[in-house]
Amino acid sequence: MSVTGAPILAVRGATMRFGGFTALSNVTAEFPEGQLTAIIGPNGAGKSTLFNILSGAFPPTEGEVLFRGRNIAGRRQHHFARIGISKSFQITNIFPDLTALENVRIAVQAMTMRFDLWTPRSRLVAMEERAAELLRDVGLIEHQRRVASELAHGEQRALEIAMAIACEPKVLLLDEPTAGMSPEETVEIMRVILSLAERCTVILVEHKMKLVMDISNHILVLHHGEFLAEGTPDQVRANDEVRRVYLGEGRR
Amino acid sequence: MSMTETDNGAGIAARVTDFIRRHRVAAVLIVLVIFPFVLPYQALASNILIFGLFALGFNLVFGYTGVLSFGHAAFFGIGAYGVGIAIVHFGWPWFLAIPLGVVAAGLTAMIMGALAIRTRGIYFAMVTLALAQCVYYIVYQMDDWSGGEDGLTGVSIRQVDLGFAQLSLLDPTVKYYFVLAFVAVAIYLFSRILASPFGAVLEAIRENEDRARACGYDVRLTKWLAFVISGLFCGLAGALYAIHLSVVPIEILHYHMSGQVVMMALLGGMGTFFGPFIGAIVYLLLEDIVTSMTSHWQLVLGLVFMACVLFFPRGIWGSILHWIRR
Numbered sequence: 001m002s003v004t005g006a007p008i009l010a011v012r013g014a015t016m017r018f019g020g021f022t023a024l025s026n027v028t029a030e031f032p033e034g035q036l037t038a039i040i041g042p043n044g045a046g047k048s049t050l051f052n053i054l055s056g057a058f059p060p061t062e063g064e065v066l067f068r069g070r071n072i073a074g075r076r077q078h079h080f081a082r083i084g085i086s087k088s089f090q091i092t093n094i095f096p097d098l099t100a101l102e103n104v105r106i107a108v109q110a111m112t113m114r115f116d117l118w119t120p121r122s123r124l125v126a127m128e129e130r131a132a133e134l135l136r137d138v139g140l141i142e143h144q145r146r147v148a149s150e151l152a153h154g155e156q157r158a159l160e161i162a163m164a165i166a167c168e169p170k171v172l173l174l175d176e177p178t179a180g181m182s183p184e185e186t187v188e189i190m191r192v193i194l195s196l197a198e199r200c201t202v203i204l205v206e207h208k209m210k211l212v213m214d215i216s217n218h219i220l221v222l223h224h225g226e227f228l229a230e231g232t233p234d235q236v237r238a239n240d241e242v243r244r245v246y247l248g249e250g251r252r
Numbered sequence: 253m254s255m256t257e258t259d260n261g262a263g264i265a266a267r268v269t270d271f272i273r274r275h276r277v278a279a280v281l282i283v284l285v286i287f288p289f290v291l292p293y294q295a296l297a298s299n300i301l302i303f304g305l306f307a308l309g310f311n312l313v314f315g316y317t318g319v320l321s322f323g324h325a326a327f328f329g330i331g332a333y334g335v336g337i338a339i340v341h342f343g344w345p346w347f348l349a350i351p352l353g354v355v356a357a358g359l360t361a362m363i364m365g366a367l368a369i370r371t372r373g374i375y376f377a378m379v380t381l382a383l384a385q386c387v388y389y390i391v392y393q394m395d396d397w398s399g400g401e402d403g404l405t406g407v408s409i410r411q412v413d414l415g416f417a418q419l420s421l422l423d424p425t426v427k428y429y430f431v432l433a434f435v436a437v438a439i440y441l442f443s444r445i446l447a448s449p450f451g452a453v454l455e456a457i458r459e460n461e462d463r464a465r466a467c468g469y470d471v472r473l474t475k476w477l478a479f480v481i482s483g484l485f486c487g488l489a490g491a492l493y494a495i496h497l498s499v500v501p502i503e504i505l506h507y508h509m510s511g512q513v514v515m516m517a518l519l520g521g522m523g524t525f526f527g528p529f530i531g532a533i534v535y536l537l538l539e540d541i542v543t544s545m546t547s548h549w550q551l552v553l554g555l556v557f558m559a560c561v562l563f564f565p566r567g568i569w570g571s572i573l574h575w576i577r578r
Contacts, residue, residue, distance in 0.1 A: 081468030096461035
């Protein structure tokens with residue numbers, strides 16, 4: 001392994017079965033701290049399954065999920081968020097009837113004020129300012145008063161990222177952050193992701209090969225639910241196994 | 253919510269509703285204070301007041317958290333029986349009996365919530381319905397305490413001694429304002445809860461449960477807490493109902509009561525502050541007017557309800573808000 005930095009997140013012997021179908025089979029991998037790691041692989045490689053295990057959406061059937069060496073497999077989703085593992089969804093997932101600002105404020109509030117039944121929300125100025133700051137970071141500040149469902153697709157994806165970083169995550173997991181985006185929107189969101197990668201560890205699942213090669217420091221390749229290769233973009237590009245899988249079975 | 257809006261051609265109607273929304277507690281109370289003088293008789297006014305509170309409490313779970321419970325009769329009923337038993341069997345004064353009813357309803361909600369909250373959607377509705385029916389049969393069987401089929405009679409408070417004043421609850425107008433005092437405090441508390449960060453979390457869960465979980469909210473615990481708070485408000489409504497009627501009929505625990513509160517919330521507008529009260533007014537006024545004409549009043553109510561669901565799915569107040577905003 002040629003990557004520097006201790007792993008912040010890791011899976012050890014992770015297996016996931018859905019009924020009789022094995023979506024992920026005995027995968028062991030480490031995600032180095034401070035790096036931008038991409039999980040790639042052809043369709044059905046188990047990328048989303050691994051993503052869901054890492055983000056706590058469901059526990060692996062077997063194996064461990066290690067956060068700074070501590071096994072957190074089986075903990076409930078909100079624990080993952082609170083220890084600093086934050087995620088965006090593959091399909092845009094926001095609070096559709098709330099404004100952009102309210103969407104982010106809910107995410108900010110989750111870290112500090114979950115059961116306050118008394119203070120009027122309007123007095124929580126600091127929270128609102130923090131939410132506005134996050135919207136500025138992802139380029140949505142001029143849309144803060146708009147209802148989220150009225151935003152363009154790319155803007156909704158950006159809003160999701162703002163919500164995902166609201167808890168100041170140690171690890172940010174992004175599931176196909178550019179899915180369904182126009183080329184212009186893709187460029188914009190990649191710029192946002194690169195700036196986020198300076199602040200925290202980013203792990204993303206992505207289909208667009210060129211993009212992955214351009215932005216990530218570290219790549220994990222899955223194939224048919226199994227570990228195939230790992231390394232820097234150059235190493236992965238030069239790997240015969242990876243070439244065979246991608247070129248032999250049609251490019252994605 | 254309280255942002256000063258720069259005028260972008262919004263009409264007077266929008267400003268009026270904006271004013272009402274900002275001072276929603278005061279707006280409800282002004283209406284309720286003059287209410288008995290508008291209606292044909294006071295008992296109907298008290299009924300509307302109490303069922304309005306019942307629907308308000310129910311709406312916290314149904315309209316704001318997005319969870320349909322079919323078991324809220326249990327909280328209304330236990331609130332009523334709590335007061336009834338405290339007064340009839342222990343001779344407690346009203347100021348102890350009412351809190352007892354509320355606490356008893358809250359405990360019932362804690363248990364029912366803990367058992368039901370893992371289920372979602374229609375399953376949650378069915379589990380709460382089943383549990384509420386269990387409560388019904390338990391109370392029905394305990395006839396030494398509850399009076400069984402005949403209900404609990406003799407829950408009468410004639411005099412309320414406030415130290416500086418003696419209130420005779422035999423006078424329906426006095427009784428109305430006595431009930432209103434409790435409802436007013438409840439409405440204020442309810443409004444504070446809705447405006448709080450916790451209220452925001454409830455709306456977030458209604459909007460998107462997965463996203464709320466991913467943000468770091470314990471959705472199950474939050475829903476449970478909302479369910480218990482809702483149970484407390486409905487328990488207070490039940491407690492006041494027992495005092496209003498002077499008896500606790502066993503029907504109060506029947507699932508018909510759970511259905512009635514769903515209808516009121518839907519008629520008025522789920523997830524709106526005024527909706528439950530408007531729903532209670534429409535439902536009970538309709539009942540009052542139509543029963544004087546025909547014994548098949550539920551047929552008429554059914555038609556009105558169907559028309560409402562088909563043409564105004566947002567409910568009466570919800571539709572008004574929607575039209576004004578457009």
